[in-house]
Amino acid sequence: MSISREQDPVFDAEVPVAIIGAGAAGLVAALACRGSGVEPLVLERDAVPRGSTSLSAGLIPAAGTRFQRAHGITDDAETFAADIQRKAHGDAEPGTVATVAREAAPTLEWLAEAHGLDFSVVHDFDYPGHSHRRMHGLPSRSGAELVDRLRAAAEAAEVPLLTEARVTTLVLDQHGAIRGLVAQRPDGTRERIGAKAIVLACCGYAGNKSLVARYIPDLAEAVYFGHPGNEGEALAWGEALGAELRDMTGHQGHGSVAHPQGILVSWAVIMEGGFQVNAAGARFWNESSGYSEAGRAVMSQPGHIAWDIFDSRIAAVTRQFEDFRQAEAQGAVLVADSIAELARLTKLPLESEMATVAALKQAGATDGFGRTWAGVAQLAPPYCAVRVTGALFHSQGGMVVDDRARVRLAAGGIVPNLFAAGGAACGVSGPDASGYLSGNGLLSAVTLGRIAGEQAARLGHE
Numbered sequence: 465m466s467i468s469r470e471q472d473p474v475f476d477a478e479v480p481v482a483i484i485g486a487g488a489a490g491l492v493a494a495l496a497c498r499g500s501g502v503e504p505l506v507l508e509r510d511a512v513p514r515g516s517t518s519l520s521a522g523l524i525p526a527a528g529t530r531f532q533r534a535h536g537i538t539d540d541a542e543t544f545a546a547d548i549q550r551k552a553h554g555d556a557e558p559g560t561v562a563t564v565a566r567e568a569a570p571t572l573e574w575l576a577e578a579h580g581l582d583f584s585v586v587h588d589f590d591y592p593g594h595s596h597r598r599m600h601g602l603p604s605r606s607g608a609e610l611v612d613r614l615r616a617a618a619e620a621a622e623v624p625l626l627t628e629a630r631v632t633t634l635v636l637d638q639h640g641a642i643r644g645l646v647a648q649r650p651d652g653t654r655e656r657i658g659a660k661a662i663v664l665a666c667c668g669y670a671g672n673k674s675l676v677a678r679y680i681p682d683l684a685e686a687v688y689f690g691h692p693g694n695e696g697e698a699l700a701w702g703e704a705l706g707a708e709l710r711d712m713t714g715h716q717g718h719g720s721v722a723h724p725q726g727i728l729v730s731w732a733v734i735m736e737g738g739f740q741v742n743a744a745g746a747r748f749w750n751e752s753s754g755y756s757e758a759g760r761a762v763m764s765q766p767g768h769i770a771w772d773i774f775d776s777r778i779a780a781v782t783r784q785f786e787d788f789r790q791a792e793a794q795g796a797v798l799v800a801d802s803i804a805e806l807a808r809l810t811k812l813p814l815e816s817e818m819a820t821v822a823a824l825k826q827a828g829a830t831d832g833f834g835r836t837w838a839g840v841a842q843l844a845p846p847y848c849a850v851r852v853t854g855a856l857f858h859s860q861g862g863m864v865v866d867d868r869a870r871v872r873l874a875a876g877g878i879v880p881n882l883f884a885a886g887g888a889a890c891g892v893s894g895p896d897a898s899g900y901l902s903g904n905g906l907l908s909a910v911t912l913g914r915i916a917g918e919q920a921a922r923l924g925h926e
Contacts, residue, residue, distance in 0.1 A: 467704045469636045473643045475658035479505040480924030482645060482659035483917070484631045484698070487515025487691075488607075489886025489909035490665035491614035492571070494623045495579060496917030497663075502924035504917070505657065506623060507647055509630040509666075509693055513615050516667075516691040516858050516887070517906065520607035521730065521785060523586065523599040524910055525903035526568035531600055535587040539596040541565045548892050551593040551754070551901040555894030557710055563867050564892055564911040571914045572600055579617040581610075589732050589781055591902035592754040599903055606786035610906075629655070634662070634701050642882055661881045661920035664871075665913060668859035668887030669696030670715065679713045680856065680897075682760050685768070687721055689728070689855040698888035702863040705882070708874040710890045714860035716900045717759020720772055722796035723853040728787045729772060729796070731755040731902075733850070736781055737840045738774030739821055740852075743767055745813040747821075750833040756893075756900035763854035771810060772850045773818070775843040791850065798849045806847045818843070858905055860891040869916035881923050885912035 481497050483490045486508035497504040527544035545565035549556055575581045586599040602609045618625065626647070633646035635656070644658035669675040671694035677684045702709060719740070720729045734740065734751045740758075742748050742765040749761045762770045779797065782788045791797055800806035807814040821843075824831055828838035863871050863884045870878040886909040893899040 466633045467636060467701065468633050468646070471638050473635050473637055473658070475644050475656045477655070478658040480659070481505070481661045481663065481920045482507065482657060483663040483665055484645070485515065485666035485886065486513030486615070486625060487665065487886060487909065488517040488611060488614060488906055489913035490663070491611070491618050492910045492913035493663045493665055493885060493917035493920070494618050495621060496914040497921045497924070498621045498623050499578065500918050500921035502921040504623065504920070506618070506625045507629045507631055508625065508627045511628050513625070513627070514611055514691065516694060517611040517909070518608045519689055519691065520906060521601065521605060521728065521787065522607035522610035522906070523601045523605065523903050524568065524572060524906045525594065525598045526572045526600055527565065527596070527598050529569045529572055529585070529600065531583055531585040532598060535585055537585065537587070537597055539598055541569070543595060544598065547593055547595050548901050552892065552894035552899035555899060556892040557864060557890055559867060560865065560890065561892045563915070564907050567911045567915065568907055571911050574914070581613055581617070589736050592735065592752060593901045604786040605784050642879065660926060661883065661923040663883045663885065663916045663920050664698040664701070664888040665886045665916070666698050666888055667694040667696065668862060669699055670694050670856050670859045672696045676856065680715050683717055683763060683854065683856040686717070686759060686763050687726065687853055687855040689718065689721060690858045694858060694887060698884065699862055702871060705879060706873050706875060707879070708864040708872045710861060710864050711893070711895045712861035713895045714891065714893045714899060715897055716857040716860060716893070716905055717756045717897045718855045718857055719755060719758020719762035719770065720852045721855040722791050723769065723851050725791060725794050725796045727791045727794065727796060729791055729850050729852060730782050730785045730788055732782045733772050733774040733778050736774070736778040737843060738772055738778055740770045740772055741812065741814070741817055742770055745817055747817055747833065750835040752835045754898065754900065755902070757898040759854040759856060760897055762852065768853050770852055771812060772852055773814070774848050776846045776848060777841070777844065779848050796850050799846050801845050803847060806849055810849050858887055860893040860900065860904065862888055862890040864890045865912065868919045869912045870919065883916035883920050885909060885916045
């Protein structure tokens, strides 16, 4: 990836706004731009837009939505922002926290009303760190449905989408102003496209092994559960332009990816009363801390393997997620009518740990790892287990943006016609995996995406 500084750039075509990347951030930016009366061009390196969004559960947290009110949930942006900072130990970028917490609900309402995305709130279990039930998703509770529906909405809005177009270069003029880009096609030909504004909605760096080893060494050997295109191009451009980069060690991990099937198993299996054991059948950490830090916890165990232990009641709750249904269909979920049978199926000594957890629940006690079991339902047959490993989903650090999603410069000021959202922008999780609040990735993608699209359209009108 490169920056080309040219005396008087000449382009093959000119567009008002160019959006690089067609995941959730890019497609939402495109819809917002189109809704503001400007036709953007979306460039996507893949043949079919998918991105990391398609690999997620597709859940977006938002506070104060009509979907919450329908279930009697009272919530507000200030409480949401406080939850984000609490999970991030106060280290998340404060301006972005305020922006995304305030704009998440209006963004979901707009997507529902203007583009027919039928969101509903997950109202039957809690996610770690959220003081209210505010996770919103589409009917299948899958990221694949989310990106497909956004793409369909973009097609309905007649947004031009150029696939198999990998942007390799940002073009600057003699004064250092961004004037356009260069995209490479599969046959090696290059297209030079001028633009009044550019939205970077392309990627973080979690698919770049050298950068992962540099910033997140504990997960260097973890399963990478993100899009292979997340190689850090946007961050390289930002660094070359002098952008302010922050929280580069921040990331979302996960400690519940079925192995060897490679299917995400929702953390609901834990939060509803399940727990994890290692290959020796022993618990090894406070599972209620969150699924992101679970990635590191599981990767620290022998063979990088753990087991999720839960029951059929929890399975029934979790079955609302498409991923879990796929895990069941592929035989990843083992089911037994007794603890002894579950021990036989998993080849684990489970009796002692099952008894210990049952006693903790009965007493409503806090265990030695710091997990509180008060009010948590007992497990009952049939029992379930899934063999899992740790994974890296995406990086959370990136270019710091202002409340208009414009890229900020390390030396002060902003790049007036460069916007960032999704993996290209610094998220709201701070510098560590433990700062990741459930849904932070899509939260930044859709809210900053909408803002970036609307603000880029203002320049596109000029």
